[in-house]
Amino acid sequence: MEVLTSADVNTYLMQQVIIRCTSTTRPSSPSEGWHIYETDTRRFLVYRSGSWVREGEIEMYAVKPSDETTSVTSMHNDPHLVLPLAASRTYWMDALLMVSGTSSGHNCVATWSVPSGASMLWASNHPVLDDPGVISVGGNRVNKRWYDQTGSINIRTSAGGGMGTTNAVYMTRMRGILTTGSTVGNLQFQWRASVGTITVHELSALRVQAIIG
Structure with missing residues (x-):
């Protein structure tokens, strides 16, 4: 039986949700496809090819x-x-x-x-x-x-x-x-x-x- 760690659960949740943060508190080690909402800039961004960009734009x-x-x-x-x-x-x-x-x-x-x-x-x-x-x-x-x-x-x-x-x-x-x-x-x-x-x-x-x- 595989045992999940708290880090495993946290990573899974990050992949499924939109993370609420600011432009200075973005996730430090994001993976491809992660989504965030910046409360200070009011922007929805997706992590793509090593950069945070606006999704679909x-x-x-x-x-x-x-x-x-x-x-x-x-x-x-x-x-x-x-x-x-x-x-x-x-x-x-x-x-x-x-x-x-x-x-x-x-x-x-x-x-x-x-x-x-x-x-x-x-x-x-x-x-x-x-x-x-x-x-x-x-x-x-x-x-x-x-x-x-x-x-x-x-x-x-x-x-x-x-x-x-x-x-x-x-x-x-x-x-x-x-x-x-x-x-x-x-x-x-x-x-x-x-x-x-x-x-x-x-x-x-x-x-x-x-x-x-």
Whole structure:
């Protein structure tokens, strides 16, 4: 007669139920096909090919639930604009950012972190002044430069110029193509202040869509 241990029972139950957890307390050693519900992100995820992904979906979204402000000049991971990526897949990336600052100038430095072995080409509609990739079209400045996964841009901020006495909020869109290698990981938005205090606003969003694989 086979004797079941408590670990055997626990593993069996994990395979049969949806586990309730948060994005920081996911099961540490999941097996293929395990399901979780994250109470902080309100997402149902399944463990597939070494990564937590939304079940039955090829699109994933992350939306910033509140404003985040910093004057720190070292790059940091945005705690909300991050999405898990599977290995050996190609994704379309689309991000919409709303940024303001206490000083006028291109004072919010933004970039991306991708899984090891991944490659990405992306561009922004933001007018990056004095950049050789920028041209003038009918008096307007247009950014034509593409960046790889190591590139960064400086998003403009303006003291005042908003509603009442608030600082102006600039909207920036970033889009690109990302292909992962054999390593799973996250697409992570990163940013920092260059001068003054920078705010990335509520409802800034990140979307990825698997287009191959």
